[in-house]
Structure formats: structure tokens, C-alpha cells
Amino acid sequence: MxxxxxxxxxxxxxxxxxxxxxxxxxxxxxxxxxxxxxxxxxxxxxxxxxxxxxxxxxxxxxxxxxxxxxxxxxxxxxxxxxxxxxxxxxxxxxxxxxxxxxxxxxxxxxxxxxxxxxxxxxxxxxxxxxxxxxxxxxxxxxxxxxxxxxxxxxxxxxxxxxxxxxxxxxxxKYDTIIDRIHKQTRRRLEELFPLEEIPKNAMLAFMDGYEVRATASGYYQGFNHKALLRLCAQNHWQVAFLFPVSAYVLQGVPFLKVHAPKSVTKEQEKELRLLVEFYRSESIQISAYYGYRQLVEVALKALSPGVNDPGTAVLSLQAVVDLLAFQVGHYPIQTLPDADGDARVFIKEKHFEEIFEETLLPIWDYGHEDRILQLEMERLLRQLQSQTASQENIACIQAFLAQVQQKIGERT
Structure with missing residues (x-):
């Protein structure tokens, strides 16, 4: 209780x-x-x-x-x-x-x-x-x-x-609101992505692990770190989350797997569920991705025919790319050890490519006909490309940059 x-x-x-x-x-x-x-x-x-x-x-x-x-x-x-x-x-x-x-x-x-x-x-x-x-x-x-x-x-x-x-x-003022969201998201990113080098421990997938399924549809909002590590250490478990924070999980879908030396009892599963949080909220303090989403929606609303404000869309775009520039050189802690140093909890985080596509592509799809947004998108992508050393990230940016340049060439 x-x-x-x-x-x-x-x-x-x-x-x-x-x-x-x-x-x-x-x-x-x-x-x-x-x-x-x-x-x-x-x-x-x-x-x-x-x-x-x-x-x-x-x-x-x-x-x-x-x-x-x-x-x-x-x-x-x-x-x-x-x-x-x-x-x-x-x-x-x-x-x-x-x-x-x-x-x-x-x-x-x-x-x-x-x-x-x-x-x-x-x-x-x-x-x-x-x-x-x-x-x-x-x-x-x-x-x-x-x-x-x-x-x-x-x-x-x-x-x-x-x-x-x-x-x-x-x-x-729109720029004040966008700046506030940008700063809140940046602070949260600095907490979630403290590493400047790729972590050695990759995401662990238990093919034969015990699956814990969602009892109701909802947003996965994280877990109690200390209590879960303590529970895993007591039972010699290793737990891998299958979704990143902010993901919407349908009822009946497995959201984590448990690798245990013994069978997981119903009481243990009930105790485990109490430590994982599912509820409807979009606070940036929970996940930086909510900040990305807010900035994208501000840009899309500004580009809508009813508002027609490309200047505000450009401000949101600049804030999004600045956050991506930080994330491209920083990495999250995806493995949580217990007091003895043994890896117990494995966290799934969105990759740069996923966030890149989920933020910039919707803005481009909605405003690719606007000349102001086209030129700003090209300038920002060139700068973002110069900030990354990962070949995968460079290839992702170059592919999108080529698409933007092609669209600009059609109008000249």
C-alpha cells in the first residue's frame, strides 16, 4: 500500500x-x-x-x-x-x-x-x-x-x-513563447543527453524475456529509477524498456521485457507495474521530445492558411535545428547499473534520425512552397551538417538537403 x-x-x-x-x-x-x-x-x-x-x-x-x-x-x-x-x-x-x-x-x-x-x-x-x-x-x-x-x-x-x-x-509575443519552449527543452536535453561520446553499452533486447504488457492504452512517461533498480537487484533481474518516453502504447502491447533467473510471479509483475508511469501529459520536464513537438506544431500552425505567418514558422524551425545541433553531438545514458555496478535497466531513446524526420519533415511538407522557409531550411541544414561527425547523420542530412535544393532550383 x-x-x-x-x-x-x-x-x-x-x-x-x-x-x-x-x-x-x-x-x-x-x-x-x-x-x-x-x-x-x-x-x-x-x-x-x-x-x-x-x-x-x-x-x-x-x-x-x-x-x-x-x-x-x-x-x-x-x-x-x-x-x-x-x-x-x-x-x-x-x-x-x-x-x-x-x-x-x-x-x-x-x-x-x-x-x-x-x-x-x-x-x-x-x-x-x-x-x-x-x-x-x-x-x-x-x-x-x-x-x-x-x-x-x-x-x-x-x-x-x-x-x-x-x-x-x-x-x-511569439518569439518569447518559442524562446521559452526552446530553453526548457534545451535544459531537459542537457539532463537526458550528458555524454559526448557514444556509450559502450547498447540497448539490450531479451528475445526470451518475460513480457509485461500494457493493461490500458496511454503515454509511457518513465519510471521510478531508484525503486526499479532496487527491485531488479533484489530479484537479479535485467529489465529492457521497448519504447522511449512519450511513446503512446496500446493496450495489450508489451512495453518492457524482464530477463529473470526464475519465473516472474503475478505479485512481482504487479509490483513492477507500480513503478512504471502511464498517464496523459506532455510536460517538457518529463521528455524533451514534447518540446520538439510543441515547436513543430507552432510552425505548422503559423504556416496554415488561416494564420499565414512564415516568420513565426522560421523562428520555430531555428529553435528545432538548434536543439538538433546539440543532440547530434551528445548521447543519452541507456544503461542504469545497481549499487554493485551490474547493468539492470536498459532504456530506449529516440535516435537522431528519428527526431530529425519527425520534426523537420512535417515542417517541410507543410511549407515547402514558401520561399522564406525554403531558403532558411537550406541554410540551417548546411550548418547542421557541419556540426556532426557521424556518417549516418551526415547521410540523413544530405539526403534531405538535396531535396530542399531541388525544390529551390525548380523556382529559379
Missing amino acids: TEKIRTYIRRYYTQVVTSIAFYPAVIALVFLLISYVMLNIDFSEYGKSVKSRWDFLTLKDASTARTIAATIAAGILSLTVFSFSMVMILLNQAASNMSNRVLDSMIGNRFQQWVLGFYIGTIVYALFLLSTIRDIDSGVLVPALSVYLLILLTVVDIFLFIYFLHYITQSV
Whole structure:
């Protein structure tokens, strides 16, 4: 049962953390704690002595403090609604003109979540403060310190809103969105492809291994590395995954094979399945290929007759080729050893040729009649060819380059 709980938490952790409501909720709780602390200070002997010593920190009238808190709560609430509306408009515009898949990278933007969280936190602070103000005669018993802190937070909110307007207008630009996806994908590639030389251990295929089949159709999203290595070491297994991360596996199709000295029991198979993740998500943090796919879809949408924006398509194409240029000289770790150094888990990754065909060919098929895209494709392929030393990769690039040059020659 413990492993099931861990699997459930691991499976939904990314979805919760990347949610647009995660950081605002956490920040609101922090502000609630701050309001509680400030009120304790206000009503403590130390707080009373401070307010009696410095008259400018004292609010004589409780109704004045209540009016300030109520006005700020209402004003920041309106500011929050307006800011949320701007974010929704931005997401709708990006989904209409680019691709629905870019929404994840935009929703997961930390800055806008911090700003919205600060707004909501200020509202929570003001409402909690408002509920503690009572009509009393002594000014030292009015939570003046908390009210002045609320005024300071409101000033910060105003300046945040001004910068938020600037940030939103910049975020709606296509080049900004493409650059964000490109950077996220590049970081993930650097994690997945750390080797600069071809690894010695190739993908191991167990022809006579025990096959574990998918119980339902879904996207293969990786596995729990530590737990799987521990399980393999305990049972002296070697496990080979048959699909790369992000592959869609149909129900009943084998997705991994187990080479075991003894027969794999149903309980062991059940324990093994808990460590492999299948769910519908396309986060770049899971697989860099999702970043490739988003860039390709942005290019295809830009080349569609309804949008007709070859400039944006060229920006996406440049980002894709830059990622390919990194991948052409780096290689993934495809074998995971246990604590004793014995190879236990063999991972399947997409080859350069596969990603090359799955990214550049769709863009070319959709925009091969556009002169801007033709010329840029030729320039980028020439540069990409100069970056690789593998004869297989060079042959793949040259074949496509010849096709592009032939198309350009037909129009001259």
C-alpha cells in the first residue's frame, strides 16, 4: 500500500506543481500566517508599548482601520480579477494562433503565479485583519502595525501590477513563447543527453524475456529509477524498456521485457507495474521530445492558411535545428547499473534520425512552397551538417538537403 501511495503522489506531483493555482495557494497561506503573527505582535505588550511611544504608529479610530482594510481588500480583488482576465486572454490567444500544447509552458510560468499569489495573499491578509478590528476607545488596542503593513503590501501590489502589464505584453509575443519552449527543452536535453561520446553499452533486447504488457492504452512517461533498480537487484533481474518516453502504447502491447533467473510471479509483475508511469501529459520536464513537438506544431500552425505567418514558422524551425545541433553531438545514458555496478535497466531513446524526420519533415511538407522557409531550411541544414561527425547523420542530412535544393532550383 505504501508503494501505491508513493506512485500516486509521484504521478500527480508534476500536475499539481505546474498548476496555475499552486503558487498562489501556497503564498496565500504564507500571508495568512503573517497576518496571524502581526496581530499577535500588535496586541502584545511590546506592540502596545511601541504604539504608545510613537504616536504616528497609532490609529485612534477603529473605524478608520476597518475602512482602510475593507477598501484595500476590495481594490486588490478588482486588480486580481483584471490580472487573471489578462492571463486568460493571453492563453486563449496563444492557443488560437500557435498551439494548445504551448499552454503548459505558459501556465507553468513562475512569475505570473508569484504576482497573482501576492495579490491573493494581500486580500487574505486584509480580510483576516478586518475580522479582528473591534470598536474600542484605546488607540493602542487597534492593530495599527498590521494596518500599516497592509498599506505597504498594497503599494508593492501596485508596482507589481505595473510591471505585470509590461511582462504580459512581452509574453504574448511569439518569439518569447518559442524562446521559452526552446530553453526548457534545451535544459531537459542537457539532463537526458550528458555524454559526448557514444556509450559502450547498447540497448539490450531479451528475445526470451518475460513480457509485461500494457493493461490500458496511454503515454509511457518513465519510471521510478531508484525503486526499479532496487527491485531488479533484489530479484537479479535485467529489465529492457521497448519504447522511449512519450511513446503512446496500446493496450495489450508489451512495453518492457524482464530477463529473470526464475519465473516472474503475478505479485512481482504487479509490483513492477507500480513503478512504471502511464498517464496523459506532455510536460517538457518529463521528455524533451514534447518540446520538439510543441515547436513543430507552432510552425505548422503559423504556416496554415488561416494564420499565414512564415516568420513565426522560421523562428520555430531555428529553435528545432538548434536543439538538433546539440543532440547530434551528445548521447543519452541507456544503461542504469545497481549499487554493485551490474547493468539492470536498459532504456530506449529516440535516435537522431528519428527526431530529425519527425520534426523537420512535417515542417517541410507543410511549407515547402514558401520561399522564406525554403531558403532558411537550406541554410540551417548546411550548418547542421557541419556540426556532426557521424556518417549516418551526415547521410540523413544530405539526403534531405538535396531535396530542399531541388525544390529551390525548380523556382529559379
